[in-house]
Amino acid sequence: MKTLPLIIRKYPVMSTILLFQAFRLLLLPFMGLMPQDAYYHFYGQNLSLSYFDHPGMIGYLLRFFTSLFGKTVFVIKLTDFVVTSITLYSFYKLAQFFLSKNGVNKALLLIISTFFISILSFNSTPDVPLLLFWTLSLLLLSKAIFEDKKWGWIFGGITMGLAFNSKYTAILLPLGLLIFVIFSDKYRKLLASPWLWLSLLFCVIVTFPVWWWNYENNFASFLFQSSNRTSSIAKLTLKPSYFFGAIGHQLLLLLPILFVVIVIITYKYIKKVVWKFSLPSAKILFLLCFFVPTFVGFMALTPIYWVKLNWLMPSYITGIILASIFIGKKLLKVQLMFSIVIHFLVALQVVFYLVRIKSDDTWVGWEELANETKKLQQQYDVNSFIFSDDNYKTSAVLNFYMNQKVYAQNIIGKPALHFDYLGDELTLLNGKNALFIDSDKRFKNELKKGQIDEHLKKYFSNITELAPIIVHKNTNRKRKFWVFYCENYEFKP
Numbered sequence: 001m002k003t004l005p006l007i008i009r010k011y012p013v014m015s016t017i018l019l020f021q022a023f024r025l026l027l028l029p030f031m032g033l034m035p036q037d038a039y040y041h042f043y044g045q046n047l048s049l050s051y052f053d054h055p056g057m058i059g060y061l062l063r064f065f066t067s068l069f070g071k072t073v074f075v076i077k078l079t080d081f082v083v084t085s086i087t088l089y090s091f092y093k094l095a096q097f098f099l100s101k102n103g104v105n106k107a108l109l110l111i112i113s114t115f116f117i118s119i120l121s122f123n124s125t126p127d128v129p130l131l132l133f134w135t136l137s138l139l140l141l142s143k144a145i146f147e148d149k150k151w152g153w154i155f156g157g158i159t160m161g162l163a164f165n166s167k168y169t170a171i172l173l174p175l176g177l178l179i180f181v182i183f184s185d186k187y188r189k190l191l192a193s194p195w196l197w198l199s200l201l202f203c204v205i206v207t208f209p210v211w212w213w214n215y216e217n218n219f220a221s222f223l224f225q226s227s228n229r230t231s232s233i234a235k236l237t238l239k240p241s242y243f244f245g246a247i248g249h250q251l252l253l254l255l256p257i258l259f260v261v262i263v264i265i266t267y268k269y270i271k272k273v274v275w276k277f278s279l280p281s282a283k284i285l286f287l288l289c290f291f292v293p294t295f296v297g298f299m300a301l302t303p304i305y306w307v308k309l310n311w312l313m314p315s316y317i318t319g320i321i322l323a324s325i326f327i328g329k330k331l332l333k334v335q336l337m338f339s340i341v342i343h344f345l346v347a348l349q350v351v352f353y354l355v356r357i358k359s360d361d362t363w364v365g366w367e368e369l370a371n372e373t374k375k376l377q378q379q380y381d382v383n384s385f386i387f388s389d390d391n392y393k394t395s396a397v398l399n400f401y402m403n404q405k406v407y408a409q410n411i412i413g414k415p416a417l418h419f420d421y422l423g424d425e426l427t428l429l430n431g432k433n434a435l436f437i438d439s440d441k442r443f444k445n446e447l448k449k450g451q452i453d454e455h456l457k458k459y460f461s462n463i464t465e466l467a468p469i470i471v472h473k474n475t476n477r478k479r480k481f482w483v484f485y486c487e488n489y490e491f492k493p
Contacts, residue, residue, distance in 0.1 A: 032363030050213035161206025365479030370401035
């Protein structure tokens with residue numbers, strides 16, 4: 001044991017990185033299933049060229065890992081941890097293109113300390129593969145541009161396509177590439193190079209499954225991701241709470257020191273380029289082209305639109321490399337101390353669940369809900385079906401834990417994300433009874449809800465509210481679910 005402090009002193013950077021990753025790995029068994037984990041596992045269990053609300057890369061990865069190692073919560077979490085660890089290694093190789101050895105070490109310490117890396121390591125979302133293929137794309141394009149590696153164009157195009165097959169935000173990758181080439185005096189000649197356009201062609205070819213699925217389904221996914229948001233943004237209604245909420249989220253994801261540094265360098269570079277008409281060196285310009293459009297673009301929307309905390313994550317790959325140029329040892333130490341404190345508090349919350357989360361976006365109580373739902377099904381009607389009405393969360397989790405099909409709100413005529421695209425013939429359920437599960441997010445008491453949703457009454461001849469399911473953790477009441485026994489279902493198109 002005496003050798004451990006010696007190793008840490010001799011290799012402080014590598015030791016810090018390994019300790020952070022060991023912490024995340026050790027925390028995995030304590031992380032229960034999140035609704036997002038279950039929903040994207042549901043993607044993988046229902047293979048498709050693409051899906052209603054996102055492309056399917058995260059679902060394919062979860063299908064691959066669970067096929068190899070078994071369908072367990074730990075394997076779901078392990079998938080995220082492994083993919084994000086590969087992202088970190090890719091980031092290390094990318095940083096070597098732009099920084100000295102000391103700069104690379106600072107960049108590694110900065111990114112390993114962030115909370116967004118922890119989120120990616122614990123929670124299955126499309127951002128997990130997006131960040132991997134985003135980083136690989138920048139690495140391969142750097143080789144193509146700065147080392148004249150022709151194969152970098154081909155594989156860079158492929159990884160840009162795979163990033164798009166992870167999440168639509170990746171459209172900013174080819175956009176950033178074109179912005180760089182257009183504005184770089186040294187590399188503008190690449191516009192006449194067949195390799196640039198071949199790279200973009202490979203990108204398009206790889207994304208073909210997503211386009212084809214959308215074509216076959218009336219471009220449902222593209223419209224879902226764009227039309228509602230475009231109309232909301234077009235209203236131009238100022239909402240300060242959105243802006244301050246976004247700032248709060250980014251302060252958490254990056255921690256205050258790193259976020260403030262990134263904001264300052266963004267201002268300085270924009271001022272230099274826009275007001276002084278002075279372009280930085282080619283390598284700095286490259287980093288900026290994959291940072292500014294995403295970071296500034298989404299931040300500019302925050303006063304009028306609720307920008308989700310993960311939308312800015314891709315910008316931080318090159319943003320952190322830029323920040324490492326300016327951040328000193330003292331600020332780096334403060335960043336690491338902030339990170340240690342935050343991660344310690346997170347560990348306490350994960351293991352002991354000290355603060356009750358008034359949301360379905362939690363890892364607590366889902367398996368207990370599934371077990372109690374099975375008991376109720378056995379008690380009332382073993383042939384009944386189960387459904388919920390919260391977009392995807394309860395339905396996806398119960399699908400994971402129960403050896404039967406669990407339905408969503410399309411049962412009662414509501415849009416249900418990708419549940420609408422499974423090809424279910426709901427008329428086959430006519431005449432059956434059902435258990436309807438409804439989460440009480442606020443959970444103030446153990447009483448029944450006392451009222452029945454009007455939508456339910458349209459589809460069932462009789463509805464009886466049962467005693468709610470109360471989930472306990474550490475002897476405390478933590479979750480509550482209302483339960484309704486619904487009789488004689490009749491599908492109404």
